[in-house]
Structures are given as structure tokens and as C-alpha cells.
Amino acid sequence: GAVVSQHPSRVICKSGTSVKIECRSLDFQATTMFWYRQFPKQSLMLMATSNEGSKATYEQGVEKDKFLINHASLTLSTLTVTSAHPEDSSFYICSAELAGAHTQYFGPGTRLTVL
Amino acid sequence: AQSVAQPEDQVNVAEGNPLTVKCTYSVSGNPYLFWYVQYPNRGLQFLLKYITGDNLVKGSYGFEAEFNKSQTSFHLKKPSALVSDSALYFCAVRVLNTGNQFYFGTGTSLTVIP
Numbered sequence: 001g002a003v004v005s006q007h008p009s010r011v012i013c014k015s016g017t018s019v020k021i022e023c024r025s026l027d028f029q030a031t032t033m034f035w036y037r038q039f040p041k042q043s044l045m046l047m048a049t050s051n052e053g054s055k056a057t058y059e060q061g062v063e064k065d066k067f068l069i070n071h072a073s074l075t076l077s078t079l080t081v082t083s084a085h086p087e088d089s090s091f092y093i094c095s096a097e098l099a100g101a102h103t104q105y106f107g108p109g110t111r112l113t114v115l
Numbered sequence: 116a117q118s119v120a121q122p123e124d125q126v127n128v129a130e131g132n133p134l135t136v137k138c139t140y141s142v143s144g145n146p147y148l149f150w151y152v153q154y155p156n157r158g159l160q161f162l163l164k165y166i167t168g169d170n171l172v173k174g175s176y177g178f179e180a181e182f183n184k185s186q187t188s189f190h191l192k193k194p195s196a197l198v199s200d201s202a203l204y205f206c207a208v209r210v211l212n213t214g215n216q217f218y219f220g221t222g223t224s225l226t227v228i229p
Contacts, residue, residue, distance in 0.1 A: 109156065
């Protein structure tokens with residue numbers, strides 16, 4: 001139980017294009033999902049907290065117009081990197097919270113490379 | 116401010132020996148504590164958590180951790196290490212009155228030597 005999927009697992013795009021990453025909770029409903037960014041050999045950096053049906057809460061320094069988050073249902077949140085640049089290349093990980101368990105369950109991550 | 120410290124970037128242990136990965140925390144309020152493991156190019160896998168109750172919690176793959184309130188620690192342990200335990204381990208803390216945010220440590224790379 002408590003499985004979270006991410007799609008795609010890997011994406012390569014040209015500079016200036018937009019990329020959408022999907023995060024799904026497969027066997028539970030998640031009122032809250034989180035988006036993280038991880039640089040090589042570093043810890044996770046929380047980008048935003050996404051609540052179903054409401055606007056995401058972004059961490060300080062994260063551009064909300066660049067990293068668009070939509071949490072349209074209790075099982076799906078999407079992160080769109082708009083007008084991607086090489087410095088956006090990173091490993092993006094989502095997580096979903098199992099209500100009442102106080103635990104986040106993580107997706108397998110998406111490796112984004114912007115050329 | 117809430118924070119988590121993993122004082123060791125790297126831990127090496129021989130296969131079959133006991134392993135310990137250290138974690139200390141600093142929070143205002145009652146902590147919820149977690150351990151996650153990350154294999155290369157993968158997301159984090161939940162290992163175990165302490166919410167309340169018995170200070171010794173047992174988790175997946177034979178791991179356990181002990182909540183020590185006086186030392187503000189939550190060290191991860193396993194009696195006998197396997198080569199397949201080699202991975203990156205993250206400690207995390209959450210305090211409900213600060214919202215939903217988890218605070219992650221910087222990670223400890225564990226290498227089990229055959």
C-alpha cells in the first residue's frame with residue numbers, strides 16, 4: 001500500500017520549452033502532496049506544498065510562475081516547469097501524505113535535463 | 116526553527132556487522148521522526164517512524180531506531196548489515212504545530228563492505 005508514481009521518469013527538453021511532471025497516489029487519496037528538488041549528493045529541497053482544490057504554497061525563493069503546480073484531484077498533482085532553462089535541470093521528487101498516518105510516501109522521481 | 120542533523124556524510128561498515136546511522140534534531144514541540152532510504156536515481160522509501168509510544172520502533176528490512184528525548188536523537192540501527200543496505204539514508208522531523216512541512220537531514224551515505 002501507499003504507492004506513489006511519477007511520470008515521466010526521465011525527460012530531456014530544449015531550453016525554452018515547458019515540461020509537465022505528474023504525481024499520482026495509486027492506492028490512497030492524498031489531500032496534500034509535496035514537490036521537492038534534489039541536487040546531486042544533496043538533500044531534498046522542498047519547493048511547494050500542494051493541497052487538493054486550492055493553490056499551492058511555495059517555499060521562499062521558488063518562483064510560482066515558473067513552477068506551476070496543480071492538484072486537481074485527491075490522487076493527482078502536476079508540476080509544470082515553464083520556459084525551462086539548463087539551470088532547471090535536476091531530480092524532481094513528489095510525495096503524498098497518507099492522511100492520519102503523518103507519513104509522506106515518495107514517488108520514484110523525475111530526472112529533468114534541459115539542453 | 117526546526118532542524119535535523121546527520122553528522123556523518125559517510126558511514127562504512129563490514130557486512131554482518133551492526134550499523135548505526137546517526138540523527139539529532141532540534142524542534143519546538145513534540146517531534147514526529149522518520150527515516151527514509153534512497154537508492155540511486157530513485158525516490159525515497161519509507162523505513163520507519165516514531166509518533167508516540169514505545170521509544171524503540173521497528174521498521175522495514177530489519178531496521179530499527181530509538182527515540183531518545185533527552186539526547187534529542189533518533190539513530191537508525193540494524194544488527195547485521197547487508198551489502199544491499201548500501202544507500203543514502205535521510206532522517207526527517209515534523210512538528211504538527213508548524214504545519215505540514217517535513218525537515219530533512221542532509222543524508223548519510225552508507226556503504227556495506229563485503
